[in-house]
Amino acid sequence: MDRKITDFQKRVYSATTAIPAGRVATYGMVARMIGCGSARAVGQALKRNPFAPKVPCHRVISSDRSPGGFFGETGEPAINKKSRLLKKEGVTFDSAGRVNSEHLMP
DNA sequence: TCTGTGACCGCTG
DNA sequence: ACAGCGGCCACAG
Numbered sequence: 001m002d003r004k005i006t007d008f009q010k011r012v013y014s015a016t017t018a019i020p021a022g023r024v025a026t027y028g029m030v031a032r033m034i035g036c037g038s039a040r041a042v043g044q045a046l047k048r049n050p051f052a053p054k055v056p057c058h059r060v061i062s063s064d065r066s067p068g069g070f071f072g073e074t075g076e077p078a079i080n081k082k083s084r085l086l087k088k089e090g091v092t093f094d095s096a097g098r099v100n101s102e103h104l105m106p
Numbered sequence: 107t108c109t110g111t112g113a114c115c116g117c118t119g
Numbered sequence: 120a121c122a123g124c125g126g127c128c129a130c131a132g
Contacts, residue, residue: 028114036128040115040128042113044111
């Protein structure tokens with residue numbers, strides 16, 4: 001398996017690891033942060049996430065404050081796990097299962 | 107080399 | 120308020 005990643009992917013992981021615990025960022029935010037107008041590319045990078053535990057992909061959610069996905073799985077079980085992790089980090093959720101806006105990165 | 111696809115985002119009806 | 124559509128970037132076959 002190739003562990004070599006492109007420069008762009010490296011930027012995505014860098015921005016993701018830069019997210020402090022108890023804080024979450026949206027794909028679009030990360031995309032703009034690294035200088036890219038497409039969140040899809042960010043999602044792909046996180047989906048491939050070769051540095052799984054090293055890169056807290058669970059701290060990255062969608063603009064709707066929905067969990068999004070987890071390790072390539074968009075199903076409920078994966079999302080449930082993701083929310084559980086975020087809760088452990090100190091992130092609070094609402095009844096809709098969405099991350100509280102106050103945890104979003106400014 | 108080109109096409110299709112994707113853990114998305116934003117606007118419009 | 121909800122649903123549908125297009126647009127953007129990168130990667131794999």
